[in-house]
Amino acid sequence: MALSERLRRIANAIVPFWDALYILQLEEYRVGRLAKWLPRFFFRRNVARRQQLRYTQRAKTIFAASLFLWVLAAVVVATSALPLVVRVGLIGVLCTFGHAFVAAGTWALWPVHHVAALRAMRRAASVVASRKEMRVVAVAGSYGKTTTKQFVYDLARHVLPTQMVPGTINTPRGIAAWILKDLRPSTELLVVEMDAYQVGEIARSCKIAPPDIAVITNVGDQHLERFGSVDRLASALRETIFGSKPTATVVFDEETYSRLGRPDPGGRTVRLVGCAPAYRSVLVATKHLSDSSVANLRLALAVANLVGVPERFVLDSCAKLEPPERRQRHAALYGYDAIDDSYNVSFMTARAGIRAGRSLASSTGKKLLVVTAGIPELGPHERDKNRLLGTMLRGQADYTVVLHSLFAREIKAGIGSGPHRVVADLAAFLAMAHGSFPPSEWVLLLQPELHDLYY
Structure with a gap:
């Protein structure tokens, strides 16, 4: 083991900055989620498992702010007029509650990070708005988003200049950063996955890339711990509908429509997909796909029809479709x-x-x-x-x-x-x-x- 790694583990055992930063990073820097995990990890400094902390610019600045606040508090205690034994005890308390300084550092830097994110999102929205001929397909739902996005891309890419926001980049910040860096001038169809851990996030994503076609895969049981109820989850997913363009088409199946509460789409066209994986009444090959992948394919076929992919391309592509890696x-x-x-x-x-x-x-x-x-x-x-x-x-x-x-x-x-x-x-x-x-x-x-x- 390298000396730097040993020193890091020793430091983390004394003041658990790395543990707290690691939890924050896994939880998208939400301090409330750090508080959720603290009862389990307050005394458990299992830094041996903490191999995945990514030293991003945000992580580095939070660490620096946390360390500054901790040193400031330690200096105040050490130079106070309190008895020596009390000062030593208070320094011990500061070490034990290192998580609190990481939370404080995150809160202190929140305005800076928030303003930077807002600027990036506005710039990305301006880029998308300037692309009058480009259509946006947004895919949201409890699960199956990435597979549906991949299927739409695979069905359309041989006919239209198509890009999809890759992997699991599905938050407002991530979508904005990708658009500013990677969106090509020639793209005519952009496929975007939109996810949420709380109400309002999909609405922000829609402001960046207002959908011409909005797909909701399902209202299921993922992230319910975060939302608290199916009603709040459904409310978040309905933002995909209301955040789409007034002329948009929204795509889902009958069960999803019902679980969303059968909302009034406000003049937008509703396209309900059938139970069979068919394209313009022609059944497509699906024997190589799992049941959930077939459900995702039904939605992708509806999108392909809306953007005008010829039947022969669809039927040929469906026989070769594979879900994304690690998804059945x-x-x-x-x-x-x-x-x-x-x-x-x-x-x-x-x-x-x-x-x-x-x-x-x-x-x-x-x-x-x-x-x-x-x-x-x-x-x-x-x-x-x-x-x-x-x-x-x-x-x-x-x-x-x-x-x-x-x-x-x-x-x-x-x-x-x-x-x-x-x-x-x-x-x-x-x-x-x-x-x-x-x-x-x-x-x-x-x-x-x-x-x-x-x-």
């Missing part, structure tokens, strides 16, 4: 024939992934091995979903490996006497995988390991 994608993984569903998870996508894994096992004549850490961010009325996940795995998987996350006990309760074992983490599974589960006999379904705050 059939792949070779750790030596196994596998369904890689390791990006993120909700109860609904977990169910679809398990069905895809079971189908692969049946078609290859092998047994199904599932590795899971559980479902995070469940709302107050969804608390039993990890137990139900275990019950589902007991009926569908031939063997389940449960990673020792916060949800392991609930999953185990659902599996009951079904074949399973609990291991520390994904690395522990990989160390024993081939010896216990030969790839010649097993197919693998890998669900997300989850980030280390859940361990």
